[in-house]
Amino acid sequence: MKNLNSLLLAIIALVNLQRINAQSADRFFPKADLMTIGSYYYPEQWPRQYWERDIKKMAEVGFDFTHFGEFAWSFIEPEDGKFDFSWLDEAVELSHKNGIKVIMCTSTPTPPAWMVQKHPEILMVNAEGRTMQHGSRQHISWSSPVYKKYVERMVEAIGKHYGKDTRIWGWQLDNEPSHYGQYDYSPAAQISFRKWLQAKYKTVDKLNEAWGTAFWSIRYNNFEQVLIPNQKELIAQPSPHAVLDFKRFSADEANEFLGLQYNILRKHILPTQWITTNLMPEHVEVDPTRINSLDFVTYTKYLVAGYDKGTGPQGFRMGSATSIAFANDLFRSLNGTTGVMELQPGQVNWGKFNAQPLPGAVRMWIWHAFAGGNKFVCNYRFKQPLTGGEQYHYGIIGTDGVTPSTSGLEYIKVINEINTLKKHYDANATMPPAYKKRWTAVLYNPDNRWEMDNQPQTNQWDFMAHLKRYYVALKQFGAPVDVITEEKDFSNYPVMVAPAYQLLDANLVARWKQYVQNGGHLVLSSRTGQKDRTGKLWEMKWAEPIYDLIGAKVSFYDLLPDSVQGTIKAGTANYKWNNWADVLEPMAGTETWATYTNQYYAGKVAVTHRKMGRGTVTYVGPDTDDGALEKAVLARVYMQAGIAIEDYPEGVMVDWRDGFWVGVNYSGAAYNVAMPAKGKVLIGSKTMQPASVVVWKD
Template sequence: MHCLIRCKKLALCLLTALAINSSFAQSADKFFPKKDLMTIGSYYYPEQWPHAYWERDLKKMGELGFDFTHFGEFAWAFIEPEEGKFDFSWLDEAVALAHKNGIKVILCTSSPTPPVWLAQKHPEILMVNENGTTMQHGSRQQISWSSPVYRQYVSKMVEALAKHYANDNRIWGWQLDNEPSHYGQYDYSEAAQKSFRNWLKNKYQNIDSLNATWGTAFWSLRYSTFDQVRIPNAKELIAQPNPHAVLDFKRFSSDEVTEFLGMQYQILRKHIPANQWITTNLMPEHAPVEPTRMTNLDFVTYTKYLVAGYDKGIGPQGFRMGSPTSIAYANDLFRSVNGTTGVMELQPGQVNWGKFNPQPLAGTVRMWIWHAFAGGNKFVCNYRFKQPLTGGEQYHYGIIGTDGVSVSTSGVEYTQVIKELKSIKPQYDANAKMPAAYASRLTAVLYSPDSRWEEDNQPQTYQWDYMQHLMRYYGGLKQLNAPVDVITEDKDFSKYPVMVAPSYQLLDAKLVERWRRYAENGGHLILTSRTGQKDRNGKLWEMKWAEPIYNLIGAKISFYDLMPDSVKGTIQMNARIYNWNNWADIIEPNAGTQVWATYTNQFYAGKAAVINRKLGKGSVTFVGPDTDNGDLEKDVLRRVYQQAGIPIKELPAGVILDWRDGFWVGVNYGDRPYNVTVPTNGKVLIGDKVLKPAGVVVWKE
């Protein structure tokens, strides 16, 4: 009973925090005057350099034109060298030097790096990975967000920091932690086990409800008390874990870090002025932490590294530029959470931790910064100002090279963008309106973290990947020059002429009804593979396969097929043939539903693959297959726009054209030049109409 009461109190506190913070979230844009466009900063670590260098380094940062710097996220051992003894003298001096050189400061809480004395005194704060190994002092993010002891020490440290710098107008904003994620790992510590049980008690209230939802009659998994439940861990099970337990654990893990950061937010907000913002930086690729659930901060920002050997990009030199959708997707996802965002950590050049670490193509770093601007970011910060001489990132580029004074190649590109941004600020027009043709194709991508988590756990084929599936549609939208918001269900659908809901496996009748109203009122809805198969708890419907969407799409889904990678299924739409072998829903359309594409081989040749129906003033399209190259997905999007009378602009792979605050920005991740069409009344402000690979063009109409 005590645990249940405690859990209810925690939930109430979190809901209260969300309510309090909603006023900040709704007006997050207030922190950044639009006329400033986008400011640029760089990380600096005074504690990592001899004191004699500080003044020289921060003076150099100011001379290069950087607007702000970033202190303290890894500095707990210097802030609290002994338990309860806080030392801010060194940080005070660093803040003063930054201010002296015209540089604003983002101050950070140091929660990802507890000092060694804390880990030795309280080893229970350390996280445990899926193999049962306790993480140790010697790196970062080795702690458990669930540990009450750890939270107590974090609270004291953040309180001391907040009180010391309360009302200090040299501080621009605050960052909580740094990339809270455990870098893709989950916590199986005893503290996490207890907290998970409390989370389950709060959700289900009684163990019978949990048993019914999880289907624990299967394999005799039935529990008598919540204390018997363990975190589902495939490494300690002889067969696959209960999928409903896995889904709840992933939800819990995201909620746990959200609540942990919310605790820090509340402490800071008691002391700092209202005009100072509070955020954290996340990585969109890391599923354990879900940015769309972090509405209890003023806004969220992202970390982005594109060139580290994992992304081949486009063409023979694409590995030196990365994918055109990488920054684009992060822009459109993070901006949509609370209405504004920034890039807290952007790759500064060559790095050290990748699969292999190539040198970016000349101009690429500049292109990334401009791409961030095009996506609406309020600031870009690079990690880091000086290349480290010691520690775990010696081969990681900085703005300044290893001699401590020479500007690196990427540093030159940063200073170039700083000057270019300054040059266009006089051209800013507060009354600029998004061009009508561009605005007419505004599209929402409806993102479902629950479906992502559920499908990651039960992909059914090693080729299935929720995010790759989503990105096939997202990439097609960018090639059709559509402005995109990546949104979740809590947002309003009505302002979007087109909405794509990729692989929405978990849903309920309320969402299906919202979709129906959206289409009837003139929206054009596109649903895709695996949609509607299960309820919100991951349970298959006790009805025909995916039946809840039948009336909406005007068809039945007979079955789905999966094939080995050596076998190709074929599809025909109009006169074009497409290949697939990842996933295919086989469709039986109702009378009045149009068939846009059919399967042309396998035993169901002639069956519908893509269908479309008019519904009220709008339409609903269902796409059964998932392809490898995304050509079918792009062609379906094009056809939806054309049928709706929405003008499109075809762009080659790799070229992104975005509009922001009266400026058009073009970047090229492709391997060929692209001739940008600038109207006769337009004026090129930056770059050239011939957009070369890794090139940038900015113009105003």
């Protein structure tokens, strides 16, 4: 394992080197600007005579920037090799005339019809073997060498045309690069996957060893025999090791596709112009932690579309408080800089059901983005479309083209509020000591998520729900949270939570031990340490690599049907579980914090805690539905560490940023925010009603 650890350290060093330029992405955004606000506009979708009126209206509303071109390839290159920027030049000049900066986009999600007709091999193929057709977006294969050639030519042309244009603020590559929950099984992807495997394993023997292909006689004689693992084409389940590698490949393919565009643009654009893309946090086929080729990464967020009913009877009109919060803490933590490139502007058209947001909710979302450290917020879109696939999707301006929608009025209000807040900005403000002492890392690796999504072992296992049970508790404690990857320095954080960290190696366990011995407080949870990085079970006792760290053995795990409840006792409190439970056997010197109280192993240990050096390690065996046990365990960890915590109700979050405290209320009841007597409310009221905000300074 020594050689493997050396290789991993080398990879980490390389990734850090690749991100050196991105570390200074903060330079693009003056701190005194706090957070700027803009809106998408599509000049190609509206008659020319409306452009001047619409862009002037954007300026009147108070928008600082707009966003052009991510779906406009057929207008930029109407015929093969013939580029037309005249219409876009006109729109850019109108924006400049009205004091609005421009984010320019590459149009790679929407290739023109002439290209697809000429080169159908650029289309992606889904798991059912269906070749996608022209008529929507993101229907092409990132692996297609033909498509990449067209991308290179188009990006080169737009980069040369606008690269030295000071009216351009920054650049967005593609738009929500993904295949919307699907994977690409095209011939081009198949060829690229084999090349990826060959680069990783060098020889087919090493691939056979890593994938355990002796099982079911899957063994390969050469890389040409390897097929993308596709459950739709297999009688039984595919190799889990192959599935894990395919998901890694797919994420790397997206990163390579974006990096291709980045490198072309950087040759032509001004150093003051930044380059990003926007990802959807819940879409697993493209993971932000693997995007290391840009200046920074932004996110898309829609909270009210019927998928998350939030908290309380009107929660479906506000969404979950963790939705924006988790995206903030993940994307900001990648390199310290992020923004919301696409935020829901009101009612949408594509959800399970498309409710009206509660009055005030849109304003609350914008302020929540501010609280999470975002440099800008851009809403999608300025005008509600009259044609196309999103006719029922709200805009800032309604269907008459002149009247602000209800959410448009909320944007206007926030823009004015932020302008007021700028007057109170203090460049010398520092994070309050009590708040900083609660600073917590949540360790996240998409490999764990992908591996467990493929082998959940129970229909009740949900990796992100499990992670967010801990995350929600941390936010209720008022802890500032960074969702980090292993390449980060652990020593900055008094507390670290690594939920369900199933895949690991000796190097990570050693780093955890060092973190704890130096005074850190580590919390691990069910399924941690079961497998190595390839997804193989260890040839030793179950999860044995973590025994010395947690001071306990994992005897076995249990899973219950959804109609049966397991019970747990911790102190005087009782809890229930039925998703997953690691049954523990503590070693000498390790404390028992909770025990199982039913099933045949009643009296066995559920939660352990031990001291190590100047820190502690806590292991939580069960995964509950309500998160009550997880919250209680975390609270005890903080208490014993001497770290004071808050106790905000579900749906209420309070964060500190740039000298300002920001509270948001996604709950169903009013909440009175406790603040010092000298605290000065700048925005809102100390009593937060549902879907409302308070901003104050101590």
